[in-house]
Amino acid sequence: MLAKLPTRLPLRAGERRTLSALIICCNEADRIEDCLRSLHGWVDEIIVFDSGSTDGTLDIVRRYTDKIWKTDWPGYGPQRNRALQQASGDWVLYIDADERVTPELRQEIDNALIDPHLDTTLFRIPWRTYLFDGELRHGRYATPQNRLFKRQGARFRDHQVHEQIVLPERRAAVMKAKLEHRSWRDYAHLQRKHRRYANLLARQKFEEGARGSIPYACMRFVTDFVQQYVLRLSVLDGWRGLMISAVLAQYAYWKYADLKALEREAARTAAPAANKTLAPVSAALLRR
Template sequence: MERARLSVVMIAKNEAELIADCLRSADWADEIIVLDSGSTDDTVAIAERHGAKVFTHTQWEGFGKQRQQAQRYASGDYIFMIDADERITPPLRQAIESVLENPQPHRVYSCARRNLFLTRFMRHSGWYPDRVIRLYANAGYHYNDNLVHESLDYRDATVCRLDGDLLHLTCRDFFVFQRKQLGYAEEWSRQRFQAGKRCGLFSATAHGLGAFLKTWVLRAGFLDGKPGLLLAFVNAQYTFNKYAALWALARQQKAKHHDDESHLSGHL
């Protein structure tokens, strides 16, 4: 059986600091596709220097649809979806190569991520093995439409585990990480609000507390030491922000509706 061709696919914006190492870890692929969403730094130039095929799509409709658009440019039989802050380790490359040598129908493949939090690759706290589905047949599968926390729509395919880890430089800078978390919380809350979901402020607080206990106790975050404790607080904060934002959107809508009614009654 002929070896399947691999397209490593990435969406990116202003990733000049990270993208070079990511591309070097994937330079053995048959092609690398980078879909840029409007970088103002050297992201595009760096990607081109490393042999990537670079395209631009600035009409942002969320992470899911952006990944769908990026995949449309790929010509490989298989897709490996990656982010600029991730690196393919040699054992993971070997596992991917094995799949390409013997492709199987109706299968998608997950890999374990080793997530960096400040100075440590976490081993607990729900951050490892953190399996994510990244390798799949180009013709059969694509990402869903989620604005954030998008995932592969693999339907009834069998999920197989790849050996080797994907390194993820999740949090190298605490403030940058917090700003990203706040952005994710905003997109999550807007998506849920548009779907008709609502939340009380007490529920938001309970969700935040639950996230702390899940990270620190159930997921053994205490074994990750001080970084584990900090991460438990960060997860609690992020979870609270998501649900509090959902609560706030409903309050804003109610207030606007009340103002509109008052304005209308004033003209009667």
């Protein structure tokens, strides 16, 4: 295992702050190499947490780094925190196996981390998302993402999905260059991924005390479609914009339908326990 980076001295003129890249993955052999290639020789360390790959993913990863941990799957937030705990760089870039750092983005990051007067603690990086080899230029999948941050004191929220960065001081800026994002292998994968995220988020909401309803789920289908297709201008992305707007509307419906289903399931589970508790009391009343 490589040694952790040494304690930093003040920057010399033109010297870049150290940078760690974090990747969490499972069965990404068909696309992780492009991600690793975009980082290799540029970042100071690549840290990979794998949660049970069986397709040769780790054989590919070993060509680029020896900082590899094989673990269980505790959820997105906890897993990213595990990876973050191993990072030594002044700054951290967290990136997924389906993403690549473009040369333009690499240069912009270098320029930022060389700046001796850098006061920002978080950079948001726009996505260049592809759907069936065409770019989604508008809507949710074109918006900037929180991906590059100052490591000291940082952590991820322990959420199962849609985890967020928590910083002791948050001074954010948005980069111009884009992070290439090829999230979906095909239409079935697009659907499966959103279905899984919807269920995870519903469970998270349920544990936080939220409750759902089918009428509300149906309303969210309509409002989320309008928001994506019209208000966020996915209409300008042609048939791809129409498709992704429909998928995101369906995703919203699934979240709240799942939430209602979890509520009903919890009620059914609680009912027998309540009956067992009441049974001795009822028998005692009958004997009076």
